[in-house]
Structure formats: C-alpha cells, structure tokens
Amino acid sequence: MHTPLRTRRSTTLALAVLGGVPLALTVLTAGPAAAHGATGNPVSRTVACAKEGWSPSNAACKAALALGSGQIGDWKSIVQGQAIDHSAPTSSPQHRRHIPDGKLCSANNGQFAGLDLARTDFPSTSLASGREHTFQYDISALHNPYRMEMYVTKDGYDPSKPLKWSDLEDTPFLSADNTAATAAPAGFLGSKVFTFKAQLPQKQGKHLIYTIWHGLKKPDGSFQSQEAFYSCSDVTFR
Numbered sequence: 001m002h003t004p005l006r007t008r009r010s011t012t013l014a015l016a017v018l019g020g021v022p023l024a025l026t027v028l029t030a031g032p033a034a035a036h037g038a039t040g041n042p043v044s045r046t047v048a049c050a051k052e053g054w055s056p057s058n059a060a061c062k063a064a065l066a067l068g069s070g071q072i073g074d075w076k077s078i079v080q081g082q083a084i085d086h087s088a089p090t091s092s093p094q095h096r097r098h099i100p101d102g103k104l105c106s107a108n109n110g111q112f113a114g115l116d117l118a119r120t121d122f123p124s125t126s127l128a129s130g131r132e133h134t135f136q137y138d139i140s141a142l143h144n145p146y147r148m149e150m151y152v153t154k155d156g157y158d159p160s161k162p163l164k165w166s167d168l169e170d171t172p173f174l175s176a177d178n179t180a181a182t183a184a185p186a187g188f189l190g191s192k193v194f195t196f197k198a199q200l201p202q203k204q205g206k207h208l209i210y211t212i213w214h215g216l217k218k219p220d221g222s223f224q225s226q227e228a229f230y231s232c233s234d235v236t237f238r
C-alpha cells in the first residue's frame with residue numbers, strides 16, 4: 001500500500017483527463033507497487049520458509065506455518081504501512097511504535113506470527129566473523145529513494161527467547177541508500193535483487209540479523225512510501 005502515492009496518483013489522473021491520452025497511459029503503466037521484499041542472503045525466515053513451501057521439512061518452518069501462512073505466498077510483505085514519519089525535516093522512523101518486543105520478525109502482522117517463534121532451528125547461514133560478505137535483498141517491487149539497514153544482535157543473544165528491540169546493537173553494521181537493483185539470479189523468489197558488499201560484524205556463535213528497508217524523502221520533500229519492511233535472518237558466526 002502507498003497511501004501518499006495514491007493521493008499523488010489521483011492528482012496525476014486529474015491532470016491526465018485535461019491533458020489527453022499520453023499522460024493517462026503513463027498513469028496506467030505506473031500502477032501500484034503491490035509487494036516488496038525480504039533478505040535473501042543471509043536467508044531470512046520468510047524466504048527460507050517460503051522456499052520450503054506447504055509441506056516444510058524444516059521443523060521451525062512447519063511450526064511457523066501452523067500459526068499463519070503469510071510467509072508462503074506473501075514472503076515479501078512483512079510490512080508496517082506508517083513506519084516512517086516524513087513530516088519532520090529529517091524523516092523519522094517509528095518502528096518501535098508499531099512493533100512490540102517479541103514481534104520483530106512478523107513486524108506485528110498476524111499472518112506472519114510463526115516467524116516470531118523463539119526457536120533455534122530456523123534455517124541458518126554460517127558466516128565468517130569480521131570478513132567481507134555479499135548481502136542480497138530479494139525484491140518484487142521497488143521503492144525509491146530508500147534506505148537499507150542491517151542490525152546484528154548483541155553479544156549474549158539467546159535465540160530461545162523472544163526477540164526484543166534491546167537485543168539489537170544500537171547502530172546498524174550496514175546502511176545503504178539507493179543502491180540500484182539488478183535482475184535476480186536463479187534461486188531468488190522476486191524478480192530483482194539489491195546487492196551490498198559490507199564487512200560482517202565481529203561475533204561468535206548463533207545470532208540474528210535484522211533488516212529494515214524503508215522509503216526516504218525525495219530532494220523536493222515528496223515521498224513514495226511511509227512503509228518499512230522487516231526481515232529476520234538466523235546466522236552462526238565462526
């Protein structure tokens with residue numbers, strides 16, 4: 001959903017009626033950005049369980065599916081629609097207002113409640129502590145401009161307890177604005193990917209990487225979206 005975009009589109013539509021056919025066609029092809037994305041590498045719970053499908057062999061995905069099927073058909077829609085307040089001079093994230101502790105992986109969306117299960121057996125990726133890594137974000141529709149942020153859990157993180165905001169390091173280890181998307185290679189669920197090369201944090205053992213993808217304001221102050229998308233990726237640092 002893009003409420004602000006819809007407002008701007010209806011304005012464009014009115015102009016199109018005055019201006020004739022070519023603009024009207026532009027409006028039709030613009031279309032609503034229906035769906036969005038999730039972290040593909042290191043694989044997020046929603047992407048991993050979507051790939052497992054309706055008869056998952058992974059026990060955590062199976063338990064998640066029993067609580068809601070969002071991750072299967074709609075893996076890219078773990079969203080909060082009003083997550084970013086663009087009214088201030090600098091856009092202000094409102095994640096914690098919309099997502100309580102324990103519901104970070106579902107972003108407080110009931111159909112994804114299973115992703116909040118505090119389990120140690122979700123599909124997990126092995127990562128080399130402190131080394132450079134190629135992160136990829138699996139996307140089905142774009143927001144521009146945008147910011148991508150990845151947070152890692154603090155030392156002492158316990159995956160058998162519900163994930164809280166205070167479990168995450170205060171500063172993201174990866175923050176990138178407006179990196180261009182490329183065509184998705186085989187094995188991705190969406191049609192495009194964002195790719196980020198960044199240094200992994202210095203960590204040991206089981207951790208969780210929390211990704212937040214959200215819209216930014218354009219230089220002229222307008223914006224496409226107040227949405228943010230959230231992904232939980234289970235990882236083990238070695």
Ligand SMILES: [Cu+2]
Pocket residue numbers: 001002033034035036143225227
């Ligand atoms: Cu959107």
